[in-house]
Amino acid sequence: MSSITEPSGNSGSAPFFSKQATVAKPGFSRWMVPPAALAVHLCIGQAYAFSVFNGPLTKVIGITQSSADDWSLTSLGWIFSLAIVFLGLSAAFAGKWLERVGPRRTMFTAACCFGGGFLVSALGVYLHQIVLLYLGYGVIGGIGLGLGYVSPVSTLIRWFPDRRGMATGMAIMGFGGGAMIAAPLSVALMNHFRSATSIGVAETFVVLGIAYFISMTIGALAIRVPPVDWKPAGWTPAATSQNRMISRNHVHIDQALKTPQFYLIWLVLFLNVTAGIGILGQASVMIQESFKNTVTAAAAAGFVGLLSLFNMGGRFVWASASDWIGRKNTYFIFFALGAVLYYLVPGFAASGHIALFVLAYCVILTMYGGGFATVPAYLADMFGTAFVGGIHGRLLTAWAAAGVAGPVLVNYIRAYEVAHGVAKADAYTMTVHIMAVLLVVGFVCNLLVKRVDDRHHMTDAQLAKGA
Template sequence: MDTTGERAGGWLDRSRTVAEPGFSRWMVPPAALCIHLCIGQAYAFSVFNLPMSKLIGITDSAPDDWKLTGLGWIFSIAILFLGIAAAFGGGWLDRVGPRKAMVASACCFGGGFIVSALGVYLHQLWIIYLGYGVLGGIGLGLGYISPVKTLITWFPDRPGMATGMAIMGFGGGAFIASPLSVYLMKLFSTPEHIGVAETFLVLGIVYFVFMLIGAVIVRVQPEGWRPAGWTPPAAQNAMVTTSNVHLDDALKTPQFWLLWGVLCLNVTAGIGVLGQASAMSQEMFPGRITPAAAAGFVGLLSIFNMLGRFFWASTSDYIGRKTTYAIFFALGVVLYAAVPWTGQTGSVFLFVLFYGIILSMYGGGFATIPAYLRDVFGVRYVGAIHGRLLTAWSVAGVLGPVLVNYIRQYQIDSGVAKADAYTVTMYIMAGLLVVGLLLNLMMRPVNARFHMKTEPAVA
């Protein structure tokens, strides 16, 4: 007997997402963007921190209000569970297909906002940790990896460009979320009430619906499909394999851990700067960069972060992933080491330009790594391997801000002027990028003993 549950399960089944003849592969990037533009809201979550520190005091923090230090853990927990969900959900995603994973992501991410709205209403911070941090973080992880393998298999001729288009949405999601969140809080606020709970509720519903649209649109390619007129190149680059490595075997290779270190170091350097960009610009150029100008600087960095994801990932299709990452690290070393000099000379223009390029390479690293994994390990398990690799993001999400914040505070406590408090940090970041460059240079093709001898049947 056909039940409603069985019908819903059928719609979510991977077999129901196989594209019919005439389906355009260019419909898949918009489906991915529906997910990534929503979960990219994570980069704008900081707009809630100050209002949530005044829920009782309204105009100023009251003794019973939450502290910013406690609120800062909401984002950190979410990034931590992003990595955990991506690591453990990758294999499941390969089995069930992108639609079911997208729907699960929508439920977790949208549901995380709704649970957090309850936490704000009851003024219980642990509920928000559970809602946006744990549940929302799981939604972030599943949503981040869900379209990756699908895009790579639809675009075997341009895998970097394909993943760049989607992951660009994660970098650009804050552009939608930040002004929308501010508008909604203003709309629901009264002289006696800050409208954070209502804003969370609306965002949870809106994001859930929008992410479901992506799940409806997404399709996987029929078996044996290839782009019209395209055949695999006869002569492959040494770093591009035509074989596949099983997920369990990939973790046994030195290449996986080299790439783990490469991603971790690239993200550590960028995310530390991204989290302190506003304060850093004002402290390095006191009196010249106002709070409003600093906010504009953060917005500009977001543009570089977003566009860098598409530009660098697309460029990697032509110059190779290893070369692209070599540029990230070599150029990054020079730019990080030169940042203190821009402060000493008072050049705001060069300061902004250098950080814009740095953030473009930060975003580019995220967008290029799935294609790098595909080149090294093959396409069969790239989604699951990518999920495991994203644990590097979780580590970097803690390491980067800690390095920037604590070293800055140590410098200030030691009597160093705020304008010079970031000098040592920038040199440390440059040193981390040197290590990343060496790890990338050590990359070699995976030993043939790890290649799968037979292909498993498609579920």
């Protein structure tokens, strides 16, 4: 059964940004598609490095130190929060549009929004109007983040029906690694543009906005979709049809929201991300308080960097492994192994085993990143490929919810424990045990995921009409 989102026809006569114009010609190598996706994801991954601007932005007027008229860190914190909110909103609500217009127009729109958001923010810094930073990076840039995140996913899945996990893992690994490029680059640019009258942030925003626009546009121009009924040489759907968890049918984006599978996978992603994101945000403080007078601030920074590497690597390794062991089994490992490690971590800290403590959290962070990269293939297995981009976009609301729940659990439970006399070194014990319980709940949710009922599948006539 062919997908309505894999157009056919003569692409040479179609408008350049139309979906028809992106249909690959004979001889096109599918291995050209992952670099196009990476060109986008490595750019939008900058979001994880935005904190490098917070300190300098508090000194825009004072230059060497904050003045009375400079922005506060609390005011600046809303920039990133808005970006994540609009990432989730744009990914969720632009799903149908993405499937209708195709990846090239969506990726180019993402380039315009993300690059343009930096330029608006640069104007905000120059005029010292924080509302322009909220609008620029937070709203416009956030929309670019969401569109850029989901736009290559469905295309990769269609090009790699035999390796769905590996393909999406390659792209989403880029989002995890984008900050590793953006952080030192941003610092170097600010130092280059710093002067007696400028902190260098506005100029850096302009350079980044232009650079990211160019890179993302290159990705948009390079992207291609496969022709109708295309499949890799030597591969047939019958080879995987024995796995009842991999559907050869398609479910409409609106119909997917009427299935229990969507909400169970929503909970699977939400619980997996909640268990990791709160710890990731407090990693530096946590290891210093757990090993007081042993771990320095510099060593803690190294720990954070190590977690980032494992977060990035886990996106590719686990997603690729899921092609062999299955998506459901991959999440079983995430939840079972994660729960055990969270339960053991306080004991490692209490006994002074820093190496085991670090190793446990590194493994946990591989599964945190792996959860992001594996879920698009999980959705394609359950709902088919016709609307997987839009369905994935709506599922990312779980990320937004976990982005609130994880830090709240870690920060408020720790504060409660310390306020009631618990030593700081022991204040995370209850938190990580709660995380272990959440992962057990996630294990049960994953266990309940079954094959989508036939009544939700689209007919050939509906596919042909694009209904």
